Every structure is written in structure tokens, then in C-alpha cells.
Amino acid sequence: EIAIAPASLASNENFITNLIDLVNAAYITAEEGFWKEGAFSRCTVDEAKEYILSGNLALAWRSGSSQDAFDNLLGCVKGQLMDGEKTGQFGMLVTKPAARSGGIGRALVDFAEDWARLKGAMLMQLEVLFPDGTWEQNIKNRTAAWYERIGYSLVRIAGVREELGTLADILERPSLVRIYHKQL
Template sequence: MAADDISISFPPASSATDTSLTTTLASIVNTSYATAEAGIWTPGHERTNPDDIASLIQKAQLAVVYDHARSKQPIGCLVYKLISPALSNFGMLALDQAYRSTGIGRRMVVFVEEESRRRGCENCSCELLMPTEFTHEYKERTQKWYEKMGYSVVKVGDFATEYPAFIKYLAGPVEYRIFEKTL
């Protein structure tokens, strides 16, 4: 896979009606998070669904990763939001398993940072749920990965306050770590 074969962009709002796209992306996210958050959620809980993906596309909050060598096939995505004129946020970073450990995840974060600078943001943030009753190796690696890219924990938030509808799906207690990076 050549670097030129991969692109990241915000699809047009009209793509929200493309059920093949929204279903593919929801599947990629749910498959990614089945590993990334194993043991954190109750069995059967899925991170997203095609309707949520469509809504994010309509709001221009979903960046999609495409592989042009595979007929511009979507291979990943991430959510991007402006929190304030000075602060952006990314989350739901997900990539097809076949493309993991290829540097594309880093490119996705760089894309977010460049988009944030373009929009005048001074800082970029992301979050990480960490279980408090067991060591989650994937989450530990993810935190180290964020730190290697210049992100640091700025606070521990209250997940119950931020996402009250999701508390009932947690398998146990979590720490909600919020990271930021000065751009």
C-alpha cells in the first residue's frame, strides 16, 4: 500500500444516504471497538450504528479514510468536532483491521490537527475510557500512543455527566481521561 493510495476527507452531506457507506463504517467502528474496549462495556453493546454514522456525515463531523487502490473503499473514520473557536476534539478513531499498524492511524490524527489549525484552533483534544478494576492492555497502549504524539492528560472528566445515557452499558467503573495537545 503506497501512501498516495490513502486519503482522508469529510464526505459530502449527501453521502449520509449511502447505506453501503454508513453500514461499512459502522461495521469498521464496531469491530475496532470490540477489541479496543473489550471488557469495558456489557456484552452486545455496539459503539455506533449506520444511523449515527449518517447523522455525523450530515453534520460534517465524520472524516473518512479511503483506500484508492481498492476503488476508493472506505477503510476507517473518525469523529471531529469544534468544542470552541480555540479547541477541537476527535474521537471514534477506527480503522479496518487489515490496515492497523501501518501508520494510517497517525495520519488520521495529523489530519485532525491540520484541520484544527486551518480552523484557527490552538488546542486539540481526545478522550480515553480506562477501566479502574483491571489493566486494559489496548487502552494502555493507546494512552502511550497519544502521549508519543504530544497529547497529555489535562483532566479526568465525569463520564456519567458527559454521557449519562451510556452509563447503563458499562461493565464496571471507568476513568474518563481527557487529553490535549497545543497545536
């Protein structure tokens, strides 16, 4: 079951702490080699609460389970609207390790696309941090291939500072941002 996170979860400190740990652990692995050690966190307590309270965080739960216990959570994705609300964007796509390769990630992307479509978006975008070509990172290669298999096309490559601002200052290695689109 996938649903927008209920606002009540923003005040559940145990849930928030576990969610942040899950997201940050996934990004430590997925973005190994990109960031100076200890310099980057994908999600903070305040950000997680804001995503929940703004209705921008979708959560995947075990079917029929209580939707307030972290143990029942399978994954998450953050959605938002941009460009005058005609473009949706998703990010922070994470599944628990035990739930990977079971279709949860794809279901979360489908949910984010449907959410954006219902809000009037005609295009979905995602941004992927990627090595600049002077080095390789296998997880990013697999991730990019997966996004292409589910219908996303590379439309632009941008500088990290242009897309992510001051995060460029804490990069360990030269990197770029690949921007993918999919018509909804």
C-alpha cells in the first residue's frame, strides 16, 4: 500500500529518526565516492517533517499493516511540482534493503507520477548525481539504466553548482547532474 504520509507522522519522533536513518544509509551507499566523508546528509529531521506536513512524501507500507510503525514501512519517495506546476519531480526514492528487487521502487515511482499527473503536471523530472567521466560509480550506472527502462530519457547534463548550489562545495570528486524527463 502506498499513500501520502499522514501529517501525524511529523510528530512521531521515533518514526522520523528511523526514516532519516533509512534514507541517509541508502544514500551513503548509492552515492559512495561523491561526498567528502561525513559532510552530506540526504535528509534532516526538519526536512523530513516539512516533506510530511507539505504532503510531498509518499510511503510504501506492508499490505494491511499499521501505517504509523516504522517496522511496517517498505520505502519512500518525495514528490514536488515545479515550473508553474506543469512539471513534477521526484527524488529521495528509497526502499528498505529487505524490500529491494520486489517492485516497491517501481510502485513508488508510479505513485509519484500519478500524484503529479493528478495535480496537473504533464512532465516528470528527476535529477541524478553522476561522475563526470573521469571516474566510475557502478550503482549510478545501474540506477541510470533502470530509470531509462521505466521510460525516463536523459535530456540535459548540468553542473552540480547550477543544480544543487552549495552542495558542490562538499563534493569529493568531479561530478555532474543528469536530468531525466518522462512525459506523463
